[in-house]
Amino acid sequence: MExxxxxYLIKQLMLLTGFTDRTIRNYISAGILEGEKxxxxxxxxxxxxxxxxxxxxxxxxxxxxxxxxxxxFLSEDHxxxxxxxxxxxxxxxxxxxxxxxFCCRISHGDYENIHFAFDxxxxxxxxxxxxxxxxxxxxxxxxxxxxxxxx
Numbered sequence: 001m002e003x004x005x006x007x008y009l010i011k012q013l014m015l016l017t018g019f020t021d022r023t024i025r026n027y028i029s030a031g032i033l034e035g036e037k038x039x040x041x042x043x044x045x046x047x048x049x050x051x052x053x054x055x056x057x058x059x060x061x062x063x064x065x066x067x068x069x070x071x072x073f074l075s076e077d078h079x080x081x082x083x084x085x086x087x088x089x090x091x092x093x094x095x096x097x098x099x100x101x102f103c104c105r106i107s108h109g110d111y112e113n114i115h116f117a118f119d120x121x122x123x124x125x126x127x128x129x130x131x132x133x134x135x136x137x138x139x140x141x142x143x144x145x146x147x148x149x150x151x
Contacts, residue, residue: 006046010041089126114132
């Protein structure tokens with residue numbers, strides 16, 4: 001496999017889709033998600049991930065998880081702290097870079113209370129962030145500093 005950095009791992013797919021490790025492995029077993037096992041770890045190309053999230057057996061579940069994230073935020077009438085839910089559409093953004101930025105920051109950063117959903121199927125990449133308001137805003141500001149929004 002060339003350039004391992006251009007591939008997604010199961011952990012990244014879990015963040016992108018909201019699915020559990022077991023669910024993703026079930027999709028692999030069923031042949032819905034194709035990938036390559038290298039040194040005991042599954043690797044998926046951006047094209048394989050795109051086919052997976054567009055698959056008719058998968059797409060409705062991803063949309064349901066995204067909708068649930070927003071619905072749960074709106075329906076919670078007793079919050080313990082200041083929370084935010086942000087839907088961010090960035091026309092012209094590279095889907096892979098967009099997804100990787102949020103995946104890397106959330107999985108490797110100091111963001112403890114952020115739920116994340118990504119939709120790279122439409123022409124405009126979309127991310128949904130829900131959690132501690134300060135963390136959500138800080139994360140979006142970090143993205144804007146690295147890849148400034150069109151003005």
